Amino acid sequence: MAALLHQTLFVSSVKRSGSSMCLRAAVLSSAIQRHRRLYSEYLHRSVVPTMHFQKSLPRLPVPKLEVTMMRYLAAQRPLLDDEQYRTTEKLTQDFLVVQNKENKHTSYISAPWFNMYLSAREPVVLNFNPFMSFNLDPKPDYNDQLIRATNMVCSAVRFMKTLRAGILEPEIFHLNPAKSDTDSFKKLIRWVPSSLSWYGAFMVNAYPLDMSQYFRLFNSTRIPRQGQDELNTNEKGRHLLVMRKGNMYVFDIVDGDGNLVSPAEIQSHLSYILSDQTPMPEFPIGVLTSENRDVWAGLREKLIATGNAENLHLVDSAIFCLCLDDEVMKDHIHISHNMLHGNGCNRWYDKSFSIIMAKDGQAAINFEHSWGDGVAVLRFQNEIYKDTTQNPLVHPDSATAKVDSSSAVRRLQFNMDAKLEDGIRKAKENFDAAVSKLTIDAMEFKKGGKNQLKKKKLSPDAVAQLAFQMGFMRQYGQTVATYESCSTAAFKHGRTETIRPASTFTKRCAHAFVNERGRQSVQELQAMIQDCSKYHGQLTKEAAMGQGFDRHLFALRHLAQTKGQTLHQLYTDPAYAAINHNILSTSTLSSPAVNLGGFAPVVPDGFGVGYGVHDDWIGCNVSSYPARNVHEFLQCVHQSLEDIFSVLEGKSLS
Template identity: 45%
Template sequence: MLRNHAFAKSFQSSMIISCRSFSSHSNDEYQFLQRSVIPTYHFQKSLRRLPIPKLEDSARRYLNAAKAVVSDAEFKESEDAVKELLHKDGPELQKELRAYDKKNKHTSYISEPWFDMYLKSRLPCPINFNPFMMFAPEKDASYNDQLSRATNFAISCARFKKSLDAEVLAPEVFHMNPKKSDTDFFRTVCRLLPSNLSWFGAVAFKAFPLDMSQYSSLFGGNRIPARNKDILHNCKNPKHFMVMSKGNIYSVDLFDEQGNILPPDDVHASLAEILKSSTAPDTNSCIGSLTTLERDSWADIRNELITNPKNHESFRSIDDALFVLCLDDLKTEDHGRLVQSLLCGDDGHNRWFDKCFQLIVDGNGQATVNFEHSWGDGVAVLRLMEETLRDTSTHHFVKPNQTVTGDPKVQKLEFEINDSLKNKIKKAQEDHIDRCKDLQFATVEYTNMTPCNSTCLL
């Protein structure tokens, strides 16, 4: 299942105009992944807000969920506590929640608790929060080549980003009956409706637009460790992405000064240079391992590091980067070993778990996304994966064993680390490895999943 699971949706296929050939790298066919006739955020203003359930309904749902995971004695205690809540503090708390929701009509009442749940937690990001999702391999095995696949995915991510920023990425819409609603007529009607009414027009077709507010955090984000509560940083117009190879960290340009995506040959040349020249440093100098730490400890060490001007500049480049591309040496067909690498990153030396997302491409060309969870959930990430997988499978911007002819635009990020900091990196690696030892992995490969038999499992 791991290597054969493809992320693909059909309901958006006819909602866009795809770009299929490139006569010039500066034209729209190369610069944009798609051209939706409905603007990306057209439905946002008219989306319905999440309703607050009745207190009694919340209590009932809580008890139903608890019953499956607690003993009979513990469930009796829960029942008594819920009854007390319903008759004492509950009604007043419900009243306060409704007042809070009424004051904050621009967002959902669960938004702030969501962020606090993640950002106030002092647990390490890997294992506890960061999930991963794997791409299906290329059907043409020759394209499962680390250099060409990493290059193609980096370019597709840039095309997705530019389409999103220009609001020509198709809106996220769930069609109950695509044959009736995923049509030119539907798109024309919705496009012509004012944005504050467009949701109602879509629902009339039994098509349900989904919230896309998290999409603006897909790129250029970093979770910065801070005492008690972390900070979400977001750079709106980064031109570079971050590459990690053998624990080294590089800044690689993906856009030019005018905001155009660089030619494929240049991106290809940058990654080729990194793969060719990177050598493994002293593992105790690999600061990526520090992102595996408990958050207060990481905050203290980061603050110590950025007192050095050179380190401060390198951290700024990391924080602002579009995303991080991790080029791994690992080549394995062992699913358990692969999962361990993608979830834990071994000792963390070639990971940066704080970035909005890590695009991991190993020595076999297996591509995977591991993402920091506080900024959003899997809906936005899955959409990114679906679109870029389809794009890289359709458009091979570079080919395997292609001659490197472009102009590399690479800067290696340097850090000044004293012996005390090296010891802290070593300790972080040891602690992370110890935590990962408690994990056990098992995989099942099933290739006959269909909408019909998946429904039968529910």
């Protein structure tokens, strides 16, 4: 505004001749345009700097070993018979204490967790990368592929610039928003030194979350290396990577001054790519990112040796990847398959994230998991959805810029030899074989949801997890190892902890509903559900506060291995292997931006359960391999929810 005022004062001093009036109008118009352009560079301007709380975030606590052992045994109890339990109990009592007092600048789990992901040799597709699909724009005309893609690219750049300028609203969990999520609190807390700011927020029941992962969102790629991959971030990249029909294109979306390129120009360049008649390459190199990591590392070295280093650098340093698909999505199942894996050719699975845009405007984020967790990606997705639906920069009647897109857009062409062609051929065969085994099905329970459960003072998440336990027992007659992810972002460099939803309470309750149907009164069954909810709430709180047992045991094992120590028998106990063979791997997701999310099972005989408990309904998006019947499982879960809600309404089970 100061620059605008200066220009206005300058023009007012010019003589009021015809020419000077034109000059004044021109200068004023130019100044206004510059001001509007500056405003459009950012999503918002936070009063509190983005990383204001980062320095004072508390460290992830290391639980007391005896408490970890107690929690471990409690989680094992429903999975083991009496003899197996006694053996495991004896091993836990014999477990020696090893304390980690190093790495005071970070969390004790951070380095081991990065190593775990980056040293895994399995392909990232299906094994690690999840997807989260966007809801459609409520204005149908804005779901045109070109319009929506352009708006998402622009909003993504605005998010990136807001983040890097330090004016993105900090991520805070508000327990009392009336006190902490207010302008007056923000104006006050911004003056509290960063070294103390977390404590100031804590005083009003607000919990700032770790944002250290956010810098990996943009210009970042996982690079395959023999034995262990590495993460590469190059913030100098100003270009977008676009994939269509297996072809790869790049063009700048940030100019030399660091500003967003004109949305009309971006629209023009994307229109040029969508109209390009170049056929799919016979050997699309994107499919290599779906390979075994050591195999891909070797082929990447071969790509460099055959003169493709510059192209790979452009791929790696791109701000992010936009995948333009020619398919129209038929239903939720089609969306899940396309956004989770696609055909393998029109993806670069190693990018920190890709926005996938189908022909009908259905869109999703597929992200590589080693660099970060769902918290950062979901924040990005929420902001992008809000910005594109409320402040779109291009419209159905917008004209593309009159620019030469053929010179601005570069299609990457790769040098090939027989070994690379053979590697791509085999990668496609392996990919097709892997995805052909994956089945996905979805279920919506419409007879109740969050509102009803909260009226009964029940945890919605606990009831959903109970339904999974009950459904599995109805289908297979047993209780199995179950994993639910919980963020530990309340701590510096926190990642995730495991909630173990399979408990003695859920086992007893599931047994009563499934195997002893009609033997207990409605009141007894309601009490069992209440017990499950209360215990699940305790497990959730412990996990969020870094007091689970999984990461502690994982870190102690990692520490012993790095020091060359012999592993304690607890780790070779079959019960330890069994509880980490997570047949039910679950993750919840509820957001106004997200339509559905999903991932593949983490073990061959497992289910990958993505779910959301909404105000008046509960949805599940579940995957399986041939060892399990996902359709039958969802029928069993639906029946379990029917039973639970009937009992909560006071009806007896027939």
